[in-house]
Amino acid sequence: MCNDECINFNDDDQEVDAKFMGQRLKTIRLLRGYGQQDVAKALGVTFQQIQKYENGKNNIKSTRLYELSKFLKVPVSLFFPLRDDYELLSLTQNQIKLAKLIKDLSPYRQETFYALAKNVKEAMNN
Numbered sequence: 417m418c419n420d421e422c423i424n425f426n427d428d429d430q431e432v433d434a435k436f437m438g439q440r441l442k443t444i445r446l447l448r449g450y451g452q453q454d455v456a457k458a459l460g461v462t463f464q465q466i467q468k469y470e471n472g473k474n475n476i477k478s479t480r481l482y483e484l485s486k487f488l489k490v491p492v493s494l495f496f497p498l499r500d501d502y503e504l505l506s507l508t509q510n511q512i513k514l515a516k517l518i519k520d521l522s523p524y525r526q527e528t529f530y531a532l533a534k535n536v537k538e539a540m541n542n
Contacts, residue, residue, distance in 0.1 A: 435472030437481075440495050442470040444488050446512050447519075458487045 445455055452470070456463040459480065468474040476484070476495070485492045518526055 433472070434469075434475045436497060437476050437495050438470040438472040441466075441476070441484065443512070444490055444494065445470075446509075447515060448488055449516070450488070455484070455487065459483050 445452070452463040452466040456466045459466075465474070469476050481492055481495055485495070518529055521529060
């Protein structure tokens, strides 16, 4: 019998698959400004292997995931989905470029830029 301390899993939980992790790898790699060759060299594999990871053709083993997180300077947990996290993976190249620009701004300027972008979006919807 389960009490309040039990963890319940249900069918709505998102399954982590090779495609998700590969897309996440690609997103992080692009945001960090690395090419597939850069990542491959750091891990001692071919760039084709990185392509296979990113396309979801090959699963990323736990030891390789650890190496990737160290090289990309992100926690391993970033390769796993959070609630409603799949939307992040659908970023376009222009959205990634914009994110790179914004991350270098001060927090105040980031907030200002966000307010500007929000106003432009609202004006375009009217």
